[in-house]
Amino acid sequence: MTKRRVVITGIGAITPVGHNVAQTWQSLINGVSGVGRITHFDVSGLPVQIAAEIKNYNPEEHFDHKEVKKLDIYTQYAMIAAREAVKDAGLEAGTFNPERTGVISGVGIGGILTFEEETIKCHTAGPRRISPFFIPKMIANIAGGLLSIRYGFRGPNYTTVTACASASHAIIEAFNKIRLGKVDFMITGGSEAGVNEAAWPALIP
Amino acid sequence: MDIEAKVKQIVMDKLGVEEAQIVPAANFIEDLRADSLDTVELVMAFEDEFGLTIPDEDQDRLRTVGQAIDYLKEKLG
Numbered sequence: 001m002t003k004r005r006v007v008i009t010g011i012g013a014i015t016p017v018g019h020n021v022a023q024t025w026q027s028l029i030n031g032v033s034g035v036g037r038i039t040h041f042d043v044s045g046l047p048v049q050i051a052a053e054i055k056n057y058n059p060e061e062h063f064d065h066k067e068v069k070k071l072d073i074y075t076q077y078a079m080i081a082a083r084e085a086v087k088d089a090g091l092e093a094g095t096f097n098p099e100r101t102g103v104i105s106g107v108g109i110g111g112i113l114t115f116e117e118e119t120i121k122c123h124t125a126g127p128r129r130i131s132p133f134f135i136p137k138m139i140a141n142i143a144g145g146l147l148s149i150r151y152g153f154r155g156p157n158y159t160t161v162t163a164c165a166s167a168s169h170a171i172i173e174a175f176n177k178i179r180l181g182k183v184d185f186m187i188t189g190g191s192e193a194g195v196n197e198a199a200w201p202a203l204i205p
Numbered sequence: 206m207d208i209e210a211k212v213k214q215i216v217m218d219k220l221g222v223e224e225a226q227i228v229p230a231a232n233f234i235e236d237l238r239a240d241s242l243d244t245v246e247l248v249m250a251f252e253d254e255f256g257l258t259i260p261d262e263d264q265d266r267l268r269t270v271g272q273a274i275d276y277l278k279e280k281l282g
Contacts, residue, residue: 066221129249132242 006178010089012081012189016052020084041197048204051195070133071146072111073193078143079150082187086151091185093152100183102155105144106170106190108163109199114138116198147187155183166190208255208277215250216270219243229271237270247273255281 011021016034018024027034034052043049054077059068062080071079091101118134136142141159148157156177160169167190174188194200213227220237233239233247248259248267257280259267267273 064221065218069219069221129253131249132245136242 003179004181006175009185010085010087010091012084012086012088014054014057014077014080016054019054019057019080021088038195038200040195041200043200046201046204051200053195070137072114072137072142074107074109074111074191075137075143075146077193078105078107078189078191079147081189081191082147085187085189089185091151096153096185098152098154100155101151101153101185102174102177102183103144103147103153103157103187104160104170104174104177105141105147105188106160106162106166106168107140107143108161108166108192109194110140110161111138111142112194112199113196116196143191144187151187153187155186166192208281209274211254212251212270212274212277215247215254219247219250227270229269229274231270232268233270234268251277257281 013021013024015024017027017032026032034055035050036053036055037043037049038051038053039055040053059071059073059076063071063076068076114134114137118130118138121129121131131137140161141157144157144159148154160166160173162169170188170190174186177183177186194203213224216222216227216233216237217224220233220239220243222237226237231237233244234241239247244264244267248264251257251267251273252259255277257277259276259280263276266276
């Protein structure tokens with residue numbers, strides 16, 4: 001069986017050293033470190049107070065008010081990077097067959113900040129106060145799912161959850177989908193937003 | 206703040222719509238683009254703000270901005 005050649009036609013990124021590919025690349029070649037003192041929450045009292053956060057991030061610059069409330073940060077990051085990649089690739093409506101275009105996204109955890117917030121609500125205000133968006137906001141495949149909804153892809157859509165290897169597994173899965181001729185285009189990569197009050201101390205030995 | 210102003214504030218916040226769109230006849234789903242989960246969240250926000258419980262069977266009575274205001278006025282009156 002002939003295997004198709006696979007090429008990358010567009011890339012996107014939002015990282016600790018840049019809010020897009022150009023900024024990220026400039027930082028990398030200039031040796032800029034993304035590590036700094038944690039700003040997302042109060043770290044006083046923690047033995048480790050540094051992390052590679054995405055800095056100066058303002059969701060309102062990227063999403064409307066309703067989206068900001070409905071999208072966990074990990075999903076926001078995925079959508080920002082994907083938007084840049086889709087644009088870079090010139091993947092516009094009419095240029096692809098929706099049935100043969102899909103998304104394989106990677107994430108190690110998912111919306112852990114949402115999980116934390118809603119769990120606190122459950123235990124302080126009671127189960128009736130849990131948001132109906134709790135599960136659709138935090139599950140690990142919502143970022144990839146929303147990308148297909150947004151761009152109208154109807155091909156394969158699933159998420160790899162394999163800790164730090166999640167995005168790599170997503171990319172190889174997407175690569176194989178194209179190589180084996182099952183699809184024409186795939187959006188793939190990974191995102192995570194785990195530097196928060198409950199998750200961070202758990203990562204420190 | 207009166208009930209109407211509070212309801213407006215909640216609807217703006219939860220549905221991300223402009224104040225001018227929030228007229229009494231505005232239907233949350235058809236006019237203000239709420240989905241079914243949004244409407245649940247709206248009801249929860251009304252419950253939190255006004256300190257009452259809105260039973261599931263009453264939720265059909267809160268389909269528009271005006272209906273929500275009337276309902277809350279009736280319950281709080």
